[in-house]
Amino acid sequence: MSEVTIKSIAKALDLSPATISRALNDSHEIKRATKDRVLAYAKKHNYRPNTFAKNLKTGKTNLIGVVIPFLSSPFFLEFIDELYRVALPSNYTLVPFQTQNQEAMEKEALLFLRQQNVAGIIISPAHENSNVALLEDMHLNGCPIILFDRIQHGLQTHKIGIHNSMETYQATETLLKKGRKRIAFLCGKDIGNTKDRIRGYKNALLNHGVAFLEEYIIYVDYQDPNQAIDEELKTRLGELKDKNLLPDAIVSGTDTLSIKILGVLGSLAIRIPEDIAVIGFTNTNLADYLAPALSTIQQPTQEMAKLAFELLVELMDKKSDSGAADYKSFLLAATTVYRKSSLI
């Protein structure tokens, strides 16, 4: 649709297309006057390079793929939001994708991104080792990749996460110190993060001489946050109640479930925190307004996004420079905010 091209400029200015291209690309081998003339004309006629031709020629884009499990999770939303903020001043454009925790959808997204020849990718994988081969292939072929959040993954690259076990350890310990002994742990899919978080939980129990109970690990797998996981949660709690094993505290190790549990407990006429104390794992700024205000383990999301972007840019800039695998894992600290849901 854009009528003004390098060729048309060349004709209008009685120059060759090559010269126009050089002027536009700020080449050194061009006379200052000519360059200025071209630039002026280009600006006046609102020249916009054809991305597709440019890319076809150079094999490069300014696109950054962002692959996450869900958009409708406070953590990922905040992450993307911040990513947009830091990417804006740069020349890069974000192309977000959701995987719904499914490797097949993730593969689709990655193949598409490869086809779009994206300059780099920031990803929180669907699960441990999902699409490792594909990611490795892309990574080695000049498309740098940054892993975040779910960093237990086979790919060798920069990884940005939090120290999972430390936070759940502290949250659990806090509850133990308040006298809670039957603490359940709520988690989603069985991925690396979950394991670490469970480890922290278990260690806290161990160090405080409280026996670990297999029944208190509540897995609720889901591929869509809109599923009827409320019902599943309710069922699981009902089972525990029937076994006379109703917990007196719940630590959540995952985002989506952290808020749903409030509603579920409410519908079962269980009081929070009197009957069951709750500490969630989420970044929603609504935590203060919930009934009751929800204690939360919060990730340094914006910091993570900023770091992810910076590391990616660094990798993209250095091209196939060193090739040396000097990749690092960044483990940031999460913070727990204690609110009413875990008091008493």
Add this chain to the structure above:
Amino acid sequence: MSEVTIKSIAKALDLSPATISRALNDSHEIKRATKDRVLAYAKKHNYRPNTFAKNLKTGKTNLIGVVIPFLSSPFFLEFIDELYRVALPSNYTLVPFQTQNQEAMEKEALLFLRQQNVAGIIISPAHENSNVALLEDMHLNGCPIILFDRIQHGLQTHKIGIHNSMETYQATETLLKKGRKRIAFLCGKDIGNTKDRIRGYKNALLNHGVAFLEEYIIYVDYQDPNQAIDEELKTRLGELKDKNLLPDAIVSGTDTLSIKILGVLGSLAIRIPEDIAVIGFTNTNLADYLAPALSTIQQPTQEMAKLAFELLVELMDKKSDSGAADYKSFLLAATTVYRKSSLI
């Protein structure tokens, strides 16, 4: 990076590139056997067409630009989420952008999308008539555009919104019938939707013989939901209190403020709904869990997203077909869910 191209297939199969192209594009002028052979080979070697070459040649893409004010608003988030869902089975890819309610950022996004030669755009404009000229230009030049949510806008095209005044009328009326007489109306930027919503509010007052008070229209403009609008809200309410004009009910006409008001009232030690009843305007599924559970006017978001996508596909398919301006405005019905915050 993709090594397998039409040319390479042609060489391998001892055919011409033209034939391969025809086979791949399901042309009629090709022998069935040849086509099958090509397709089999392509599949086996995982052929993926080069988007850029294809686009350079055809001048078309499968990209759909999505331009919204904020991602971090429950309504827009739900909209995009649903959009992804309906767009997935199709061959289209979404390219989302945020404008932060700023026309300049919106322009940036639109120019980028134009440069990317997107096949169509779904947009909730930054404000009335923002970038009208640019949008018109793109629209006329073969890039169909669908307006949603903020449909008071100069562009002639399909528009999808809700019947704003009707819902605020009913919400206001409900409060009036419960005996509330000093009802304030909370709104954001002064755009078309706001005006309609205020109209519904005013009409309800009028029909129930309650005088309209200018002070009860509370504008809180913002360009970023993370701004300190809590403080501004607090200030405004403090002013009303000083004037001895503290309302006994608040209807919110905008998303972001709907939840913040709960926290602000709480920090002022104002009881909800005893002192002030509140009805929000938001789609968050957390409404049930808030303290207190928040009555909300909810938009049929998923329906809107689905319709937007379908209408856009229709326009994109018909090319520069008729050119007839047979555009419609779709006004869907919102529903109000009454919860504790407006009881008594």
Add this chain to the structure above:
DNA sequence: TTGTATGCGTTATCAG
């Protein structure tokens, strides 16, 4: 410093 020629991968036009 500038121009000419070539090709990126694809589709379209024309012959055969």
Add this chain to the structure above:
DNA sequence: CTGATAACGCATACAA
């Protein structure tokens, strides 16, 4: 039905 050829807009090696 198939093949040769040109062209999309751009960047670059090479020639001038």
